[in-house]
Amino acid sequence: MKQVDIAIIGGGPAGLAAALEAKKTGAQSILIIERDRELGGILQQCIHNGFGLQWFGEELSGPEYAHRFIEQLADTGIEVMTDTMALQLNPDKTIIAAGYHTGWEEIHAKAVILAMGCRERTRGAINIPGARPAGVYTAGCAQRLVNMEGYMPGREIVILGSGDIGLIMARRMTWEGAKVKLVSEIMPYSSGLARNIAQCLDDNDIPLKFSHTVTQIHGRERVEGVTVAEVDAKLNPIPGTEEYIPCDTLLLSVGLIPENELTTMAGIQMDPVTSGAAVDQNRQTSVEGIFACGNVLHVHDLVDNVSAEAVIAGHAAAEYVRKTEHPAPRKVALKPENGVRYTVPQALNLAGELPEELDLYFRVRNAYKPAVLEITADGKVIRTVKKPIMTPGEMEKVKVKTADIAQAGEIALRIVEA
Amino acid sequence: MIEKDMVCIVCPVGCRLHVVKDGEQITVSGNTCKRGERYAVGEFTDPQRTVTSSVYVEGGHMPLASVRTEKTISKAKIPAVLEALKTVRPVAPVKVGDVVLPNAAGTGVNVIATREIRRK
Ligand code: SF4
Numbered sequence: 001m002k003q004v005d006i007a008i009i010g011g012g013p014a015g016l017a018a019a020l021e022a023k024k025t026g027a028q029s030i031l032i033i034e035r036d037r038e039l040g041g042i043l044q045q046c047i048h049n050g051f052g053l054q055w056f057g058e059e060l061s062g063p064e065y066a067h068r069f070i071e072q073l074a075d076t077g078i079e080v081m082t083d084t085m086a087l088q089l090n091p092d093k094t095i096i097a098a099g100y101h102t103g104w105e106e107i108h109a110k111a112v113i114l115a116m117g118c119r120e121r122t123r124g125a126i127n128i129p130g131a132r133p134a135g136v137y138t139a140g141c142a143q144r145l146v147n148m149e150g151y152m153p154g155r156e157i158v159i160l161g162s163g164d165i166g167l168i169m170a171r172r173m174t175w176e177g178a179k180v181k182l183v184s185e186i187m188p189y190s191s192g193l194a195r196n197i198a199q200c201l202d203d204n205d206i207p208l209k210f211s212h213t214v215t216q217i218h219g220r221e222r223v224e225g226v227t228v229a230e231v232d233a234k235l236n237p238i239p240g241t242e243e244y245i246p247c248d249t250l251l252l253s254v255g256l257i258p259e260n261e262l263t264t265m266a267g268i269q270m271d272p273v274t275s276g277a278a279v280d281q282n283r284q285t286s287v288e289g290i291f292a293c294g295n296v297l298h299v300h301d302l303v304d305n306v307s308a309e310a311v312i313a314g315h316a317a318a319e320y321v322r323k324t325e326h327p328a329p330r331k332v333a334l335k336p337e338n339g340v341r342y343t344v345p346q347a348l349n350l351a352g353e354l355p356e357e358l359d360l361y362f363r364v365r366n367a368y369k370p371a372v373l374e375i376t377a378d379g380k381v382i383r384t385v386k387k388p389i390m391t392p393g394e395m396e397k398v399k400v401k402t403a404d405i406a407q408a409g410e411i412a413l414r415i416v417e418a
Numbered sequence: 419m420i421e422k423d424m425v426c427i428v429c430p431v432g433c434r435l436h437v438v439k440d441g442e443q444i445t446v447s448g449n450t451c452k453r454g455e456r457y458a459v460g461e462f463t464d465p466q467r468t469v470t471s472s473v474y475v476e477g478g479h480m481p482l483a484s485v486r487t488e489k490t491i492s493k494a495k496i497p498a499v500l501e502a503l504k505t506v507r508p509v510a511p512v513k514v515g516d517v518v519l520p521n522a523a524g525t526g527v528n529v530i531a532t533r534e535i536r537r538k
Pocket of ligand 1: 427428429430431433448449450451454455
């Protein structure tokens, strides 16, 4: 049995930033549990640039971004268990883990930070008809093969879904000599960053078709082609629009699922929209002393935002361990209304000391151009924010003054249509 | 006069730029910061990109090291840099920032490693 102040599950960008911040805040024994052979998480395979502009003020690749954090771990005394999988999390903050080198381990923590990230939705999750030929990969799997293991998944590629990993892989495969014939997106908009459409697709003359999906995968042993069809407003394929595209590989970039098996195991309250835990502004879950941050909480578009969120959780976890008494929470729900898909945090805890301003993150349901957001407290508008454009692909952030909401019973965020 | 809408790719904000080129005069709107303007002007004169890739490493604890150009290079030079990288094979250990290919394809820009590879 092992006893620690803070156990962090996941050694990716969220876990790393949370650990360093917890250390800075004064936590004594901190343990990071990582299932891969090294720290850094998905950043290690995201070899493209575009990371760190907000956090470090310079543009880095994924591995460099991870490296900056990993370097800082040295001499902190933060303990790292790699090749170790957390198998069970109990509400009393005990963790059962199995390590390749260390075997079975029971870990007792005063606080736990969930930083498991997410995994990709697979073919099974979206039910494409066809046999089960080789050549169907998730975009992230292909990314790891090409960038870290040195294998090319195929030569003639169709990509389903225009999430960021799909867009990045469209360019990557092209640069490695493959022909990317099409990126097909079922929605009328992309869930990826606009810059990635520009620099990955447009730069390489890769066609992107909105409102199109793959309706069949052809081939028995190996993918031989796919049928792509246009979809109607209800996302059903429109008969007569089918087109056969020969290819040997289909990459899926059809969304990410926060990896929350441990979270639900601990009985933590979930947000059905984010598929992550419901948290307060300190990223504390419904189980006292268990915090969550990064992609396991909600899918972020920018790692810089993951780091920022992890700092909140790391700080709060260290404070939680330091304080012997915790005032009873006074939770006020944050309601996503008209056009706002979700908010993080899902509720504010207005008990105890509060900062002057609170950051609220949210995502919109559709593209709004221009976009007007209203924040209301008990029905009264306390803030209006205007932006030239808001899209579902880009997370938005607003600040509210604590004074404006301190007495509120309910706070809502909504888009006002022009 | 040429008018063009483009997305600024300098940072993830992805501002939607509107660029008007009238003779030598280029006017940019929609940018949040100066870098957006520089980017738009560059797109008309000499588009610049960062190239990222992975190269095989001899004797490393992992087969590949990720690399990138230290600065941006002309977009037109991307194929030449990628071609040159095919034969680059650094020997472990590789440290972040190590130059794996100096003056890549005559661009005057080095390609550097972006991750650490230990000796096997
Ligand atoms: S204009 Fe400035 S803020 Fe906007 S995307 Fe370009 S670099 Fe980023």
